[in-house]
Amino acid sequence: MPETTQEPIKVYEGLAGVVFTESELTFIDGEKGILTHLGIPIQDWAEKSTFEELSYALLHAKLPSSAELAAFDAALKANRGVPPALLEQIKNYPKTANPMQMLRTAVSYLGLLDPNSEDTGAENKYATAIRMIAQFSTVIAAICATVEGRDAVAPRADLTHAGNFLYMLSGTEPTLEQARLFDIALVLHADHGMNASTFTALATASTLSDLYSAVTSAIGALKGPLHGGANEAVMDMLDEIGTSDRAVAFVTDMMDRKEKIMGVGHRVYKFFDPRSRVLRDYAALVAGKQGKSHYYQILEQVEETVVARLSGKGIYPNVDFYSGVVYSDLGIKKEFFTPIFALARISGWTASVLEYTKANKLLRPLALYTGQSDQPLTPIAER
Amino acid sequence: MPETTQEPIKVYEGLAGVVFTESELTFIDGEKGILTHLGIPIQDWAEKSTFEELSYALLHAKLPSSAELAAFDAALKANRGVPPALLEQIKNYPKTANPMQMLRTAVSYLGLLDPNSEDTGAENKYATAIRMIAQFSTVIAAICATVEGRDAVAPRADLTHAGNFLYMLSGTEPTLEQARLFDIALVLHADHGMNASTFTALATASTLSDLYSAVTSAIGALKGPLHGGANEAVMDMLDEIGTSDRAVAFVTDMMDRKEKIMGVGHRVYKFFDPRSRVLRDYAALVAGKQGKSHYYQILEQVEETVVARLSGKGIYPNVDFYSGVVYSDLGIKKEFFTPIFALARISGWTASVLEYTKANKLLRPLALYTGQSDQPLTPIAER
Numbered sequence: 001m002p003e004t005t006q007e008p009i010k011v012y013e014g015l016a017g018v019v020f021t022e023s024e025l026t027f028i029d030g031e032k033g034i035l036t037h038l039g040i041p042i043q044d045w046a047e048k049s050t051f052e053e054l055s056y057a058l059l060h061a062k063l064p065s066s067a068e069l070a071a072f073d074a075a076l077k078a079n080r081g082v083p084p085a086l087l088e089q090i091k092n093y094p095k096t097a098n099p100m101q102m103l104r105t106a107v108s109y110l111g112l113l114d115p116n117s118e119d120t121g122a123e124n125k126y127a128t129a130i131r132m133i134a135q136f137s138t139v140i141a142a143i144c145a146t147v148e149g150r151d152a153v154a155p156r157a158d159l160t161h162a163g164n165f166l167y168m169l170s171g172t173e174p175t176l177e178q179a180r181l182f183d184i185a186l187v188l189h190a191d192h193g194m195n196a197s198t199f200t201a202l203a204t205a206s207t208l209s210d211l212y213s214a215v216t217s218a219i220g221a222l223k224g225p226l227h228g229g230a231n232e233a234v235m236d237m238l239d240e241i242g243t244s245d246r247a248v249a250f251v252t253d254m255m256d257r258k259e260k261i262m263g264v265g266h267r268v269y270k271f272f273d274p275r276s277r278v279l280r281d282y283a284a285l286v287a288g289k290q291g292k293s294h295y296y297q298i299l300e301q302v303e304e305t306v307v308a309r310l311s312g313k314g315i316y317p318n319v320d321f322y323s324g325v326v327y328s329d330l331g332i333k334k335e336f337f338t339p340i341f342a343l344a345r346i347s348g349w350t351a352s353v354l355e356y357t358k359a360n361k362l363l364r365p366l367a368l369y370t371g372q373s374d375q376p377l378t379p380i381a382e383r
Numbered sequence: 384m385p386e387t388t389q390e391p392i393k394v395y396e397g398l399a400g401v402v403f404t405e406s407e408l409t410f411i412d413g414e415k416g417i418l419t420h421l422g423i424p425i426q427d428w429a430e431k432s433t434f435e436e437l438s439y440a441l442l443h444a445k446l447p448s449s450a451e452l453a454a455f456d457a458a459l460k461a462n463r464g465v466p467p468a469l470l471e472q473i474k475n476y477p478k479t480a481n482p483m484q485m486l487r488t489a490v491s492y493l494g495l496l497d498p499n500s501e502d503t504g505a506e507n508k509y510a511t512a513i514r515m516i517a518q519f520s521t522v523i524a525a526i527c528a529t530v531e532g533r534d535a536v537a538p539r540a541d542l543t544h545a546g547n548f549l550y551m552l553s554g555t556e557p558t559l560e561q562a563r564l565f566d567i568a569l570v571l572h573a574d575h576g577m578n579a580s581t582f583t584a585l586a587t588a589s590t591l592s593d594l595y596s597a598v599t600s601a602i603g604a605l606k607g608p609l610h611g612g613a614n615e616a617v618m619d620m621l622d623e624i625g626t627s628d629r630a631v632a633f634v635t636d637m638m639d640r641k642e643k644i645m646g647v648g649h650r651v652y653k654f655f656d657p658r659s660r661v662l663r664d665y666a667a668l669v670a671g672k673q674g675k676s677h678y679y680q681i682l683e684q685v686e687e688t689v690v691a692r693l694s695g696k697g698i699y700p701n702v703d704f705y706s707g708v709v710y711s712d713l714g715i716k717k718e719f720f721t722p723i724f725a726l727a728r729i730s731g732w733t734a735s736v737l738e739y740t741k742a743n744k745l746l747r748p749l750a751l752y753t754g755q756s757d758q759p760l761t762p763i764a765e766r
Contacts, residue, residue, distance in 0.1 A: 009402055010402065011404065011405065012401055012403050014403070014589070014747060015398070015401070015746050015747065017749065018403075019748065019749045020395050020396065020397070020398050020748050021396070022394065022750060023752060023753065023754070024752070024754030024755070036756070036758075038755060038758060039754055039756045039757060039758030040758045040759065048760050049760060063760075063761070063763075063766060066766065097496070098495075098501055101491070101593075101595070102495060104491045104596060105488065105491040108487045108491045108599065111488075112481075112484040113477065113480070115479075117484060194750045196586065196589065196590050196746060197590070199586060200583060200586040200746075203582060203583040203586050203600075203604060204600060204604045204607070206397070206604075207580070207605070207607025207608070207611075208607040208608050208609050209604060212484070212603075213487060213603030214603065217603050220587045220593075221589075221590050221596070222590070224591040226591050226745050227592075228590075361399075362397050362579055362609050362610075362650070364397060364582060365398035365399075365400075365403050365582060366400065366402045366576075366577055367404050367576060368402045368404070369409070369410040370406065370407050371407030371421060372422035373419070373422045375423045377427040377431050377432060378446070381449065383446060383448045
């Protein structure tokens with residue numbers, strides 16, 4: 001910054017409202033509760049598509065033909081394996097470490113092992129993106145195995161991306177319904193415009209660093225409780241509530257004390273988060289068929305109480321409010337929720353890096369200096 | 384973004400000129416060639432201080448008393464050791480991998496091994512910062528050993544931060560003059576305001592993620608050729624020139640063809656980068672005492688030719704122009720230059736994260752959606 005200025009300098013705290021690039025991937029209208037990828041509403045993606053198809057669409061900024069999708073799917077399946085040296089590492093991670101620390105380290109190591117990692121040309125970056133999307137599944141399942149103190153399950157090439165992940169997680173092939181429900185959850189989380197982790201990936205990639213560096217940065221950002229981790233916090237709250245009959249009093253009390261209720265409200269959405277509607281409907285569908293799970297019963301009460309009191313203020317349950325219960329009903333432990341967020345968002349991260357670096361611009365904003373000037377370095381004996 | 388707007392939306396490409404936070408650490412006036420930390424000119428820091436003292440000053444935003452500096456220095460010395468599991472890992476990294484991929488992975492693993500990594504309170508973050516500054520030296524020296532195919536040298540607690548690093552790098556205790564010259568180089572690179580890697584560290588930290596995640600992100604960003612790596616590129620150019628008698632013709636030819644000369648010009652500085660002046664003077668001092676090295680002789684010719692022709696346009700040799708030759712004269716190979724940049728900048732990264740997260744604000748700018756709207760998800764058979 002120049003030393004003197006006539007105008008007061010505007011500080012855009014958190015860069016809120018600052019537009020820094022163009023993108024043709026994802027559109028969000030928080031006021032109206034709209035989320036689209038390539039102009040197609042998220043509800044359609046969830047109901048009629050798959051994680052594989054959406055990943056293709058994000059990476060290419062276009063819908064695939066059936067031949068293109070088949071080739072993409074085959075490439076994903078062919079790339080599920082990871083280097084044995086990495087699996088050996090993951091096996092030896094201290095099992096009490098944070099799974100996101102494990103994921104960040106494992107992906108960074110994957111880059112170290114990739115002899116082509118320094119080729120940051122568009123073609124290699126695209127090939128690397130496909131490999132990373134496929135390998136994330138195997139790496140995350142191996143991390144879950146380490147945390148649970150069991151051997152990692154090798155991937156199967158005859159299952160869908162979602163189905164294979166659930167299989168690796170439990171060692172048992174999921175039902176088609178379970179695989180589909182998890183697929184929908186992956187679709188809903190695959191991309192969300194300029195969220196904090198995607199932005200961090202771009203900040204790293206903007207120095208023309210490699211894709212592993214960008215994704216490692218994104219994992220580190222997603223790890224933070226202000227970004228990933230909200231659905232885990234919702235489950236913590238449900239655990240604290242304990243039983244459904246205590247739910248109304250519990251959250252009423254929280255609202256009276258003006259405490260933040262986890263999974264409720266969103267920086268962008270001032271209306272019902274369209275992703276949460278989809279997940280809520282599917283959770284209800286599962287509950288209708290299989291009976292309401294313990295967590296579902298509590299969640300239902302919390303939702304009703306919260307919506308009745310806060311929706312008038314534009315505060316609604318968000319996607320994290322429902323995803324935890326859906327994952328939990330699929331047998332997934334809450335400490336794995338944030339890695340599973342990464343399992344989905346890797347498509348958005350890589351697609352956004354590919355898009356941004358096509359006409360790359362180094363990201364380098366300014367800080368306003370508010371410290372002292374003209375200071376001497378006084379000799380230390382005189383201080 | 385809302386769907387419709389009356390006003391044209393301004394896109395701040397690269398976030399250039401956008402102020403997003405306040406800082407009392409570093410002031411830069413690129414027009415006048417001024418760089419200060421805590422209001423003290425960089426020249427004073429280089430001539431009268433040490434990397435240890437500047438690191439303290441950045442982390443605390445104040446100068447230390449002699450007792451405070453002694454305690455800080457003792458803490459750095461006490462923390463030079465790293466977990467044996469990490470050293471074992473580094474030893475087994477494929478020696479042909481990029482050293483920055485190694486550093487990113489090693490620091491991520493260091494976080495995984497730290498049982499307190501999830502404590503993101505200010506006190507633990509400060510303790511972690513000191514440990515990281517100290518451990519970076521040992522980790523980077525171990526990485527250099529792996530690349531060179533030799534055993535890592537254990538740190539010594541009786542040497543300065545700079546002297547100990549040079550000792551670990553060669554296995555031989557450096558002269559006081561060598562240690563001091565390297566210390567000056569570390570001082571000059573310790574912080575530089577809101578550069579791309581520091582900004583990336585803040586983006587990650589702004590989700591309230593841990594310090595290892597922030598630093599891992601910063602390493603990934605520094606790795607990019609638009610940020611770190613410029614001094615390595617200068618050495619590549621000097622190698623290509625080959626001998627000093629070819630230098631004038633070589634760079635004249637480059638300038639005629641309007642090619643970018645590595646290490647010349649800077650996004651911020653439109654005047655002589657104050658850091659480059661200090662390094663140039665010290666490089667000249669060493670050359671005066673020990674005779675001009677091979678690289679110094681070429682550099683001298685390049686500098687003269689470039690300054691004569693470009694300085695009128697506000698384009699000057701920057702710090703990277705000189706640092707490569709200084710490092711090379713200290714016996715450091717050019718593939719280690721970027722890790723050594725990290726060795727210095729870890730102080731700026733950690734200090735900036737500590738400062739920013741005191742009044743944290745999630746970093747989340749916007750992208751302008753330029754894609755299609757109201758698209759149907761056509762059945763794949765119809766595409």
